[in-house]
Amino acid sequence: MNNTKLVINANEISIILGVSLRQAQRHRRQILNELGKKNHQVVTYEEFSEYSGIPLEVVLKACLGR
Template sequence: MSNIKRLCIYPKDIMRITGRSERYGRKLLNDIKDHFGKKSYQFITAEEFSEYSGIKKETVMQYLE
């Protein structure tokens, strides 16, 4: 089971990936939710973050280990 990685992106993950603040991460998550038409309580996946940001999914997944 050690090969299982998270699928959801949180503000702290965005903070680690971009080097920006946690507040920026929260704002970016809300922007991504608006872009994909999601409700405020729904999660953003690594794939959606990758598509929105233009960062390869493999790179994003490295930060979720």
């Protein structure tokens, strides 16, 4: 079984976008609202990639080093 992390957190969003942690939390909340998810649910790398317009490969490389 492959133990690969599938979700992105606010710390990673702040690094990728170059914004403060608070701004990254707002971005995460906006993604959740657009997807119709609740605050306790997670955002996947694919969902963040689609929302931000950043290619998935770039997001994965920044977060996972792949």
